[in-house]
Structure formats: structure tokens, C-alpha cells
Amino acid sequence: xxxxxxxxxxxxxxxxxxxxxxxxxxxxxxxxxxxxxxxxxxxxxxxxxxxxxxxxxxxxxxxxxxxxxxxxxxxxxxxxxxxxxxxxxxxxxxxxxxxxxxxxxxxxxxxxxxxxxxxxxxxxxxxxxxxxxxxxxxxxxxxxxxxxxxxxxxxxxxxxxxxxxxxxxxxxxxxxxxxxxxxxxxxxxxxxxxxxxxxxxxxxxxxxxxxxxxxxxxxxxxxxxxxxxxxxxxxxxxxxxxxxxxxxxxxxxxxxxxxxxxxxxxxxxxxxxxxxxxxxxxxxxxxxxxxxxxxxxxxxxxxxxxxxxxxxxxxxxxxxxxxxxxxxxxxxxxxxxxxxxxxxxxxxxxxxxxxxxxxxxxxxxxxxxxxxxxxxxxxxxxxxxxxxxxxxxxxxxxxxxxxxxxxxxxxxxxxxxxxxxxxxxxxxx
Ligand SMILES: Nc1nc2c(ncn2[C@@H]2O[C@H](COP(=O)(O)OP(=O)(O)OP(=O)(O)O)[C@@H](O)[C@H]2O)c(=O)[nH]1
Ligand SMILES: [Mg+2]
Ligand SMILES: [Zn+2]
Numbered sequence: 001x002x003x004x005x006x007x008x009x010x011x012x013x014x015x016x017x018x019x020x021x022x023x024x025x026x027x028x029x030x031x032x033x034x035x036x037x038x039x040x041x042x043x044x045x046x047x048x049x050x051x052x053x054x055x056x057x058x059x060x061x062x063x064x065x066x067x068x069x070x071x072x073x074x075x076x077x078x079x080x081x082x083x084x085x086x087x088x089x090x091x092x093x094x095x096x097x098x099x100x101x102x103x104x105x106x107x108x109x110x111x112x113x114x115x116x117x118x119x120x121x122x123x124x125x126x127x128x129x130x131x132x133x134x135x136x137x138x139x140x141x142x143x144x145x146x147x148x149x150x151x152x153x154x155x156x157x158x159x160x161x162x163x164x165x166x167x168x169x170x171x172x173x174x175x176x177x178x179x180x181x182x183x184x185x186x187x188x189x190x191x192x193x194x195x196x197x198x199x200x201x202x203x204x205x206x207x208x209x210x211x212x213x214x215x216x217x218x219x220x221x222x223x224x225x226x227x228x229x230x231x232x233x234x235x236x237x238x239x240x241x242x243x244x245x246x247x248x249x250x251x252x253x254x255x256x257x258x259x260x261x262x263x264x265x266x267x268x269x270x271x272x273x274x275x276x277x278x279x280x281x282x283x284x285x286x287x288x289x290x291x292x293x294x295x296x297x298x299x300x301x302x303x304x305x306x307x308x309x310x311x312x313x314x315x316x317x318x319x320x321x322x323x324x325x326x327x328x329x330x331x332x333x334x335x336x337x338x339x340x341x342x343x344x345x346x347x348x349x350x351x352x353x354x355x356x357x358x359x360x361x362x363x364x365x366x367x368x369x370x371x372x373x374x375x376x377x378x379x380x381x382x383x384x385x386x387x388x389x390x391x392x393x394x395x396x397x398x399x400x401x402x403x404x405x406x407x408x409x410x411x412x413x414x415x416x417x418x419x420x421x422x423x424x425x426x427x428x429x
Contacts, residue, residue, distance in 0.1 A: 019091050022098070022186035022211045023172065025233050026082035030092035032057070033078040039071035047084040047174050055084045083174045083183065088134045090190060090209055097208040097419060099412065100235045102281050103244030104272030105217030108306035110161050111382035112244065113214050114145035115405035116412055117189075123409055126337040127425050128197040128329065134188035134209055141169060141214070142187050149382075155401020160391065164216040171231065184213045184231045191416070191423065196329035196336060199422050206420035210412075220277045225284070235281060236288030240415035241301045241370075243281070245274055245362065247311050252358050256314065263310040263386035264396065275362050282369045300374045300418050302411040303366060305351060308379040309406070310386055314354050315379065320347060320407055325427040339413050342429035344376060351377035376414055381406040 015030045034055035042054040058067035058075070067075040080087045103109050124131050133139045149159055164170055171182045189210040193203035211234075218224050219231050235241070247253040248265040249272050258266040285297050305311075308320075323344070324337040355363045355377065366375060384404035387396035417424040 015092055016095055019087065020096060020098070020237055021080040021083060021085070021087055022091070022096065022188065022234075023080060023085040023087075023183045024083035024174070024181075024230075025237055026080060028081055032081045033087060033089070033092060034081050034084065035067035035069070035075040036077040036079055036086065037069035037071070038073035038075050039069050041071055042069060042073070045084055047176070049173065049175060049180075052084075055079045055081075057081075083176075083181075085172060085174065085183070086135070086138070088188065090134050091188075094190075094207055094209055096211050097240070097416065098211045098234060098238045099240045099242060099415060100232075100238035101212060101214065101242045101244065102220045102232070102235065102277070103217060103304075104220070104246065104249060104274050104277045106163075106270055107217060107244040107246035107249065107272070107274070108382060109217065109244050110145060110164050110214055111149070112304065112306060112380060112408060113142060113187075113212070114149050114161065115380075115382035115408040117142050117187075118146045118150055119405055119409040120189075120412065123324070123337070124191075125194070126324070126335070127339060128194045128336055129424070130192045130194055131189050131210075132192075134190050138185060139187050139189070141185065149398075149400075149403055152400035155399065157400040158388070158391065158397040159400050159403065160395050160397040164214055166216045166218055170214060170216070179228055182229045182231060184215055184234070186211050186213055186234075193423065196331070196333035198330065198336065198425050202422040206423040208416070208420060208423065210416070217272070217277070220281050222276065222280050224280075232281075232284060233288055235285045238285075238299060239419055241281075241285075241297075241299050242304055242411050242415075243278060243301060244304045244306050245278070245359075246272075246306055247358075248307055249274060250359055250362075253311065253314075256358055257311050260313055261310045261386070263307070264390070265307065265310065265387070275365055278362070278365065279369065296368075297370045298374065299370075300415055301366075301370045301376070302414055303351075303375060303377045304411050305377060305379045306382065307386075308381040309384055312379075314358065315347075315350055320379065323407060323410055323413070327427075336425060338425050338427040339417055340427045341414065341417055342427065344378060344410055344414050345429070347379065348377045351379060374418075376411075378407065378411050378414065380408045380410065382408055 018027050035058050037054040043051050045052045045054050060068040321343045327336045329336040385402045388399045
């Protein structure tokens, strides 16, 4: 009834050297994963309030490698040794690719996350990649976003997403030495190559767990994060940064667009100081990493230009090129789509020229704080159209039948392709 544990059952070389907890960013060796008890009498944990099952370091295992709790329950779920929040076992077996999505309030982060994940699910199969929830329960918020935008009963149904709050469902609380800390919920997806992938063996070595968060925009404003509220600490561990820079909140864009687009957001009273949000985020990246405030951030950055439907004419009359090129899988396995990183690069260059005319100060700031060679500019539209009206609370809504995302998978695919090029089948540039 003892031996072997999950960890000893798997060949040593299959384990990652260390796991970074996606909740509290504590780094630990996989052997220190705690198990979550299942025996009803162990429904208490000193770190997570509210009758959560006890976390423990197991010493007894079933013959299939599951842990046995002190009262004899068989346990399969695992947790972080520091914060005790659930950390799926898969994180012990493969590397995590953490992405930080940040931007001002109302810049379009949540709409984008919903459209991005929906389009990743729809498109990646054609690229011979599968993207799946690591843990369906923890991704429920994004699933709900997706349902709200894409799975409405009729095409006239009004759709809207809740503003991401500063507290509530998006966060979890844990108690450290009498102090309660608020941590943001990570959304975890596994990306695996499928049969017909052009470099299947190498791609398997590069399979990743993708980790992404959805914060309230206010958290990125100066003073938006406190010691007991480390909700944007993911910026420090991110291997890719996604900055949502909303043209509808910039005065210079408004002057250029309000007569040509009837999107009410051009006239909205809400105007964020997006340059401050960006500088604050870069300041935090450096501070959390223990670097000097004068240093440049070298993490790859995608500057996402959202709500493209409302300002597309600034990039010319041509629609955006296709993101994929059609090809065929070897061995008679049918068609294969290749990600066209060259097309993204060309559109990025066009966006850079456009920003030079309409947001010159922001562009200068981006180039100053980050490495221009590792910065891409990507236009996206989560909805493909402007709001159809405002509800009784003044919230904008879209009509379900009109929603047609544009290029929403491009930012994430670009970051993944840059980090693990063998995983994402791509066209020669
Ligand atoms: N025209 C247009 N409007 C959009 C698009 N995506 C989002 N919006 C509008 O932008 C507003 C804000 O979008 P959210 O996704 O809630 O913004 P957020 O960045 O998550 O905001 P916080 O949660 O407050 O930080 C919504 O009212 C949407 O109607 C888009 O692709 N096109
Ligand atoms: Mg939001
Ligand atoms: Zn943790």
C-alpha cells in the first residue's frame, strides 16, 4: 500500500526542475506539492478559510500512486505548499508559459480574453494543436465570458460582460500568519501537438501549460496594488506581456476618428491615462524582479490595439491579411494551417507608423521602456463591431449575431511562437 507516489512513479527526468505557483508565485520543487485530503473529517485548512479540505505532505500512497490522507482517503488533487491553493499535477510535468494581460479600465481586456480563447479553441485544431482546460473549474470565469459572447439563444440577444471587479470571483483569499492576502485566479490551459503536426516529437518537448490572468484595470493604476493584495505580481514572472492600449480612450485618436466611426466610445467621458498605466506596469516588472528602475524590460511585449473595428481606416482600406497559410500535413493526414508570423510582423510595422502619427508620445515611451526588437503591435477586435446601444445602467451592449472577432488569437500565438517555435507550426517568413 505504500510506494510509489505520483512523483516517484513518473521517471525523474519527466519532472520539471521547479514549479512556480500560479497563485502566489512561490517557487518549489515538485516533490513538495501538497495533496488535498478527501476524508470528510479533514474539512479544515489553516490557510484557506471556509472549510476547505486539509493540505498535507503524503507519506502513504496507493499502488497506483495516489496519496492517502491521514484518515485513509485516496487523494488525487495537489496544492501549493505555501498558499495551499490548488496546483494541478500537470505543472510538475511540463513548463508553464505565463502571460500577463494588462491595460486601463474598459480598454477591452475581458472581451479580448473571451474572444482570444474562443478563437484559439476554434483555430488551433487546424494547426494540429489542441488547447484544453487544465482544470475546468478554475477556468469557469473565462468559459462564462465565452458563453456570454458566443453562445446566445438568438442573434438579437444583447450581450455584455461584467466589468472585472477589484474583489470577488476573480480572486481568492488565503491567510498567512493572521493576515489575509488576495490573489488573482490564474486561468490554465494545456497546449499539445496532435497527429499531423509537422514536428511532432520536437513539439511534444515544447508542450506548455499556458497561464493567464484577468485583472481589473484599476489594479494597474498607481497605488492599485497593496502588500496584502499582490494581484499583479504575475507581471514579474511573465514570459510574455500583453498591453492593451485602447485608441478610443486617447484624445489624439478621438480627433482622428470620431467623425468616421459612430462607436459611442469615442465620446465616452471615460479617458484613462494609459501612458501612466504602462509606465506603472513596467515599474512593477522591474521592482518585483529586483532590477533597477532605469533598466529596460526585455520580456517580449505585444502592444494590443483593441476595438480595431472602430479605427480600421487608420491602417488603410485593406482588411487585415489572413493569420494562417494553408498547407498539407505529411503522410496523407489532410490539411494543415501554418501561423504566418511574417504577416503579423508586417501589420505590426504598419501599426507602428500609424502610432507615430497618432500616439507619438506613447510610442516613444514604449521604445524607451521595452526592447523595440521584442515589441509587436497587433490590432484586434473582440467583437468585430461597435456596441449596439446602452442598457438601463448605461453599460454598452453588443448584439450576439453581430459578434465576429478579428485577429484575437494573434497576440498569444505570436508570443507562443516566439518562445516555443517548434510547438506552433508556422509558415516560412
Ligand atoms: N467597438 C468595440 N468595443 C469593444 C470591443 N471589445 C470591448 N469593447 C467595449 O469595451 C468596453 C470595455 O470592455 P471590457 O473587456 O469590459 O474592458 P476591461 O479592460 O476588461 O475593463 P475592466 O474590467 O474595467 O478593467 C465594453 O463596454 C465593450 O463594449 C471591440 O472589439 N470593439
Ligand atoms: Mg475586465
Ligand atoms: Zn502558492
